[in-house]
Amino acid sequence: MRREPTVWDNRFVALAELVASWSKDPSTKVGAVAVNFKRQIISTGYNGFPRGFDDSPERYADREIKYRYVLHAEQNLISNAAANGVSLTDTIVYVVGMPPCERCALELIQSDISLIVVPETYVILDLEEGQKNWIESWAFSIQLFNEAGIDVVTLVK
Secondary structure (H helix, E strand, O other): OEEOOOHHHHHHHHHHHHHHOOOOOOOOOOEEEEEOOOOOEEEEEEOEOOOOOOOOHHHHHOHHHHHHHOEOHHHHHHHHHHHOOOOOOOOEEEEEOOOOOHHHHHHHHHOOOOEEEEEHHHOOOOOOHHHOHHHHHHHHHHHHHHHHOOEEEEEOO
Protein backbone atom coordinates (compact mmCIF):
# COMPACT_ATOMS: atom_id res chain seq x y z
CA MET A 1 0.00 0.00 0.00
CA ARG A 2 1.25 3.48 -0.81
CA ARG A 3 0.43 6.49 1.29
CA GLU A 4 1.56 9.97 2.17
CA PRO A 5 3.89 10.01 5.18
CA THR A 6 2.65 11.40 8.47
CA VAL A 7 4.76 13.61 10.70
CA TRP A 8 5.56 10.53 12.80
CA ASP A 9 6.50 8.46 9.74
CA ASN A 10 8.95 11.20 8.73
CA ARG A 11 10.43 11.26 12.22
CA PHE A 12 10.94 7.50 12.38
CA VAL A 13 12.35 7.36 8.84
CA ALA A 14 14.78 10.12 9.82
CA LEU A 15 15.72 8.14 12.94
CA ALA A 16 16.27 5.00 10.82
CA GLU A 17 18.52 7.07 8.53
CA LEU A 18 20.53 8.22 11.53
CA VAL A 19 20.82 4.65 12.80
CA ALA A 20 21.91 3.53 9.30
CA SER A 21 24.73 6.10 9.40
CA TRP A 22 26.30 4.18 12.31
CA SER A 23 27.16 1.29 9.98
CA LYS A 24 30.85 1.05 9.11
CA ASP A 25 30.04 -0.55 5.75
CA PRO A 26 31.28 2.00 3.19
CA SER A 27 28.96 0.81 0.41
CA THR A 28 25.66 -0.03 2.13
CA LYS A 29 24.07 1.66 5.11
CA VAL A 30 20.79 0.18 6.33
CA GLY A 31 18.88 1.21 9.42
CA ALA A 32 15.80 -0.22 11.13
CA VAL A 33 13.64 1.17 13.92
CA ALA A 34 10.80 -0.66 15.69
CA VAL A 35 8.11 1.37 17.44
CA ASN A 36 4.91 0.40 19.14
CA PHE A 37 1.51 1.93 18.41
CA LYS A 38 2.09 4.46 21.20
CA ARG A 39 5.05 5.71 19.12
CA GLN A 40 7.58 4.44 21.66
CA ILE A 41 10.90 3.27 20.25
CA ILE A 42 11.32 -0.43 21.03
CA SER A 43 14.56 -1.32 19.22
CA THR A 44 17.01 -0.20 16.54
CA GLY A 45 19.51 -1.93 14.29
CA TYR A 46 21.99 -1.24 11.52
CA ASN A 47 24.05 -3.49 9.25
CA GLY A 48 27.42 -4.46 10.64
CA PHE A 49 29.63 -7.16 12.09
CA PRO A 50 28.69 -8.87 15.37
CA ARG A 51 29.73 -7.27 18.66
CA GLY A 52 33.42 -7.70 19.44
CA PHE A 53 34.44 -8.59 15.87
CA ASP A 54 37.16 -6.71 14.03
CA ASP A 55 35.19 -4.39 11.76
CA SER A 56 38.11 -2.64 10.12
CA PRO A 57 37.80 -0.97 6.70
CA GLU A 58 39.95 -3.74 5.21
CA ARG A 59 37.43 -6.41 6.22
CA TYR A 60 34.54 -4.43 4.76
CA ALA A 61 36.52 -3.91 1.54
CA ASP A 62 36.79 -7.68 1.08
CA ARG A 63 33.24 -8.52 -0.14
CA GLU A 64 33.63 -12.24 0.60
CA ILE A 65 34.48 -11.52 4.24
CA LYS A 66 31.89 -8.77 4.52
CA TYR A 67 29.03 -10.93 3.24
CA ARG A 68 29.97 -13.78 5.57
CA TYR A 69 30.15 -11.63 8.70
CA VAL A 70 27.69 -8.78 8.34
CA LEU A 71 24.37 -8.87 10.16
CA HIS A 72 21.52 -7.06 8.48
CA ALA A 73 19.88 -4.11 10.23
CA GLU A 74 16.70 -6.13 10.79
CA GLN A 75 18.68 -8.98 12.38
CA ASN A 76 20.36 -6.52 14.73
CA LEU A 77 17.01 -4.90 15.54
CA ILE A 78 15.60 -8.30 16.54
CA SER A 79 18.74 -9.26 18.51
CA ASN A 80 18.80 -5.91 20.32
CA ALA A 81 15.14 -6.28 21.29
CA ALA A 82 15.78 -9.82 22.58
CA ALA A 83 18.91 -8.73 24.49
CA ASN A 84 16.81 -6.10 26.25
CA GLY A 85 13.92 -8.46 26.95
CA VAL A 86 11.56 -6.49 24.71
CA SER A 87 8.90 -8.08 22.53
CA LEU A 88 8.42 -6.93 18.95
CA THR A 89 4.82 -8.15 18.92
CA ASP A 90 2.52 -5.63 17.23
CA THR A 91 5.31 -3.20 16.38
CA ILE A 92 5.86 -1.07 13.30
CA VAL A 93 9.28 -1.49 11.71
CA TYR A 94 10.76 1.33 9.61
CA VAL A 95 13.61 0.28 7.32
CA VAL A 96 15.82 2.53 5.18
CA GLY A 97 18.80 1.91 2.91
CA MET A 98 17.74 -1.43 1.45
CA PRO A 99 14.48 -3.33 1.76
CA PRO A 100 14.22 -6.37 4.01
CA CYS A 101 15.58 -9.43 2.22
CA GLU A 102 13.54 -12.62 2.33
CA ARG A 103 15.55 -14.02 5.28
CA CYS A 104 15.00 -10.86 7.30
CA ALA A 105 11.34 -10.83 6.28
CA LEU A 106 10.95 -14.33 7.71
CA GLU A 107 12.65 -13.30 10.96
CA LEU A 108 10.47 -10.18 11.24
CA ILE A 109 7.36 -12.28 10.61
CA GLN A 110 8.46 -14.74 13.29
CA SER A 111 8.95 -11.78 15.66
CA ASP A 112 5.23 -11.00 15.28
CA ILE A 113 5.55 -7.46 13.93
CA SER A 114 2.43 -5.78 12.54
CA LEU A 115 3.62 -3.38 9.84
CA ILE A 116 6.65 -2.62 7.66
CA VAL A 117 7.19 0.96 6.48
CA VAL A 118 9.73 1.87 3.82
CA PRO A 119 10.38 5.11 1.92
CA GLU A 120 9.45 5.22 -1.76
CA THR A 121 13.13 5.40 -2.70
CA TYR A 122 13.12 1.75 -1.69
CA VAL A 123 11.60 0.84 -4.97
CA ILE A 124 15.27 0.44 -5.85
CA LEU A 125 15.89 1.85 -9.27
CA ASP A 126 19.62 2.51 -9.21
CA LEU A 127 21.32 -0.57 -7.83
CA GLU A 128 24.84 -1.65 -8.60
CA GLU A 129 25.08 -4.83 -10.65
CA GLY A 130 25.84 -6.96 -7.57
CA GLN A 131 22.70 -5.73 -5.83
CA LYS A 132 20.14 -6.59 -8.53
CA ASN A 133 19.18 -9.71 -6.59
CA TRP A 134 17.74 -7.41 -3.90
CA ILE A 135 14.89 -6.49 -6.26
CA GLU A 136 13.84 -10.14 -6.50
CA SER A 137 14.38 -10.69 -2.79
CA TRP A 138 12.26 -7.63 -1.92
CA ALA A 139 9.48 -8.81 -4.24
CA PHE A 140 9.49 -12.19 -2.49
CA SER A 141 9.61 -10.47 0.92
CA ILE A 142 6.43 -8.61 0.02
CA GLN A 143 4.80 -11.96 -0.82
CA LEU A 144 5.92 -13.34 2.54
CA PHE A 145 4.57 -10.33 4.44
CA ASN A 146 1.27 -10.58 2.56
CA GLU A 147 0.91 -14.27 3.35
CA ALA A 148 1.61 -13.51 7.03
CA GLY A 149 -1.00 -10.74 7.04
CA ILE A 150 1.58 -8.01 7.63
CA ASP A 151 0.97 -4.78 5.74
CA VAL A 152 3.80 -3.15 3.81
CA VAL A 153 3.53 0.61 3.46
CA THR A 154 5.58 2.55 0.94
CA LEU A 155 5.76 6.21 1.83
CA VAL A 156 5.21 8.44 -1.21
CA LYS A 157 7.30 11.60 -1.30
